[in-house]
Amino acid sequence: MNHEINQVTFLQSFEKDKNVLLKTAQDRIFSDLARRLVEMTIHKYSIHFNPLGLIDDTFQQILDYQYDNTNELEGIYENLCVAYRYKYGDNQLEIIWDGKSHEEKYEEEWGETFERWVNDLTENPSVIKGILHLTVFNENKKNLTFVRNAVKGLINDYFEIKILKRNGVKRVVLKERSLKKAS
Numbered sequence: 001m002n003h004e005i006n007q008v009t010f011l012q013s014f015e016k017d018k019n020v021l022l023k024t025a026q027d028r029i030f031s032d033l034a035r036r037l038v039e040m041t042i043h044k045y046s047i048h049f050n051p052l053g054l055i056d057d058t059f060q061q062i063l064d065y066q067y068d069n070t071n072e073l074e075g076i077y078e079n080l081c082v083a084y085r086y087k088y089g090d091n092q093l094e095i096i097w098d099g100k101s102h103e104e105k106y107e108e109e110w111g112e113t114f115e116r117w118v119n120d121l122t123e124n125p126s127v128i129k130g131i132l133h134l135t136v137f138n139e140n141k142k143n144l145t146f147v148r149n150a151v152k153g154l155i156n157d158y159f160e161i162k163i164l165k166r167n168g169v170k171r172v173v174l175k176e177r178s179l180k181k182a183s
Contacts, residue, residue, distance in 0.1 A: 018102070019085055025106040026081045033114050034070035034077055040115075041131040044122040065136045072134040072144060079152050083159045084113060086172045120158070127154050 042062055050059050088109075100108075121127050130151035134144055156162050162173045 021102050022085055022106045022110070023081070025103045026084070026110055028103075029107050029111060030074070030077055031070065033111065034073045035067050036115065037073060037077070037118050037131065038065070038067055038070065038135050040118050041122050041128055042136075045128050045132060048125055048128060062132065062136050067135075069135050069138055072138060072148065073131070075148055076131075076134075076151055076155065079155050079163050080114065080117060081110075082163050082172060083155070083161065084110060086161065087159075088113075117158075121155065124154060127151060130154070 042065070045062060046053065046059075055063075122131070130147050133147045134151070138144060152163070160174070164173060
């Protein structure tokens with residue numbers, strides 16, 4: 001018996017799955033959180049690279065940024081979303097007693113976790129430079145695949161996982177920890 005499953009019908013069967021609702025909530029607030037990512041990165045830049053607040057050409061360019069180029073952050077945001085769904089994504093819906101919908105609850109929880117993770121990630125100067133390179137300093141819409149992949153690699157190291165994309169599907173693989181030999 002050879003039965004072909006229609007993808008739309010298949011996905012409709014799981015529309016109330018927690019991970020489906022969570023992914024929808026994450027997608028819905030991308031632009032707000034991408035803007036927040038850039039704001040936090042600029043703040044951390046001033047702490048790490050310009051603690052005296054001196055205004056030079058580079059810092060002025062950062063201060064003048066209009067937050068209009070967040071498309072380059074989609075892949076990084078998606079990796080953070082995948083890491084969150086991996087860490088907190090079971091498929092069991094819970095009863096919410098405060099009157100919020102599942103989507104509202106997931107948006108709130110994801111936003112709080114995102115803020116914490118970005119705060120931790122932007123302690124790394126390479127992440128700061130990478131995010132600024134993808135947004136503030138990308139006036140000519142350059143191909144920044146190397147920078148984007150480097151930032152994704154730093155995110156993978158932070159979570160000790162590896163996020164792979166094959167045929168449009170992202171999956172998570174645990175990284176093996178390398179043991180250092182005592183000399």
